[in-house]
Amino acid sequence: MRRSSCLSECQVVGLLLPNQTLASTVFWQWLNQSHNACVNYANRNATKPSPTSKFIQGYLGAVISAVSIAVGLNVLVQRANKFTPATRLLIQRFVPFPAVASANICNVVLMRHTELEEGIDVLDSNGNIVGSSRIAAKHALIETALTRVVLPMPILVLPPMIMSILEKTSLLRSRPRMVLPVQGIVCLAAFGLALPLAISLFPQMSEIETSRLEPEIAMATTGKAVVYNKGL
Numbered sequence: 001m002r003r004s005s006c007l008s009e010c011q012v013v014g015l016l017l018p019n020q021t022l023a024s025t026v027f028w029q030w031l032n033q034s035h036n037a038c039v040n041y042a043n044r045n046a047t048k049p050s051p052t053s054k055f056i057q058g059y060l061g062a063v064i065s066a067v068s069i070a071v072g073l074n075v076l077v078q079r080a081n082k083f084t085p086a087t088r089l090l091i092q093r094f095v096p097f098p099a100v101a102s103a104n105i106c107n108v109v110l111m112r113h114t115e116l117e118e119g120i121d122v123l124d125s126n127g128n129i130v131g132s133s134r135i136a137a138k139h140a141l142i143e144t145a146l147t148r149v150v151l152p153m154p155i156l157v158l159p160p161m162i163m164s165i166l167e168k169t170s171l172l173r174s175r176p177r178m179v180l181p182v183q184g185i186v187c188l189a190a191f192g193l194a195l196p197l198a199i200s201l202f203p204q205m206s207e208i209e210t211s212r213l214e215p216e217i218a219m220a221t222t223g224k225a226v227v228y229n230k231g232l
Helices: 002-015 022-042 052-078 085-094 096-111 113-118 134-150 152-166 170-174 176-199
Strands: 120-123 129-133 205-209 225-229
Touching: 022 052, 022 096, 052 096, 052 113, 085 096, 085 152, 096 113, 096 134, 096 152, 113 134, 120 134, 129 134, 134 152, 134 176, 134 205, 134 225, 152 176, 170 176
Parallel strands: none
Antiparallel strands: 120 129, 120 225, 205 225
């Protein structure tokens, strides 16, 4: 967990570096979505086996979508002639958020689409398996996708705003080498705020009313609700 957090922080710093080239944009988006793909796969609802081919397909789709969105947004910003260079630079700093948020949704769906096809186990109040539900799988993926949108919001929105203010101070103007360490500290603080906030949105063991599930599952239990593991 500690190594994963350190890697995530390094990715955030890399994604928010100013004046990025096409190669650096592709690299940091690839690294970020590769890490996310592994996290999504490792923390999926693993009640049903998933072949390696599915993982590879999902991984390639997630990475391609992330890189395409980020590069496409950067190209649009660079071609916007009505913006001054300073404004263009400021806008480019916010490009990682919509790129990462959109790609995170694609990543979750692509890495866990087997759950939508086969369903996930739902349990009664005693922990007994009632059945396998595609509807519960859909809810699990929606909740996880929303978490993946909220998670990068403070991380990729607050640091650009804070750094745009700090870089105008005499301290950083006279010491440009301090910009990267300061940005790292700001990103670390934002990451510490965002992670518990995003994870707390939905419990890992979520509950759903049996009346909202498939008829055969609703008939298999007398309970009004069942629980399922949505993953992280």
